[in-house]
Amino acid sequence: MADTNGDEQHHEEEEQTDKKQKRHDLTGAKDLDKVTDYAEELELKSDISNAANIFAEKRNKEDELKLAKERELQKIHVKKEDVELIMHEMEISRYQAEKTLREHSGNVVNALVALVE
Numbered sequence: 001m002a003d004t005n006g007d008e009q010h011h012e013e014e015e016q017t018d019k020k021q022k023r024h025d026l027t028g029a030k031d032l033d034k035v036t037d038y039a040e041e042l043e044l045k046s047d048i049s050n051a052a053n054i055f056a057e058k059r060n061k062e063d064e065l066k067l068a069k070e071r072e073l074q075k076i077h078v079k080k081e082d083v084e085l086i087m088h089e090m091e092i093s094r095y096q097a098e099k100t101l102r103e104h105s106g107n108v109v110n111a112l113v114a115l116v117e
Helices: 002-075 080-090 093-104 109-114
Strands: none
Touching: 002 093, 080 093, 080 109, 093 109
């Protein structure tokens, strides 16, 4: 009978050890999840930051190209009469008429054709 009590006690001790081990494993798994989540958040923040920087750089380049094109267009001489003609014929603003005329090197016919298309 003493052996049976000893076996039961040994069995209970094993169960308690198993429970402690399971609790320990569960706690370790939770801690590992926290660390992993933190690392993933840092990685996502980094990716988002990189994407935003790339987008900003692309937008800046586009703005620079647009500004350079505008400067080149400003160098082209257009006649006031041609601008007036395009404004009245196409019923557009002076800015739009000048821009279209400059884009077509001051050629009224090509500017009008472009506006009709």
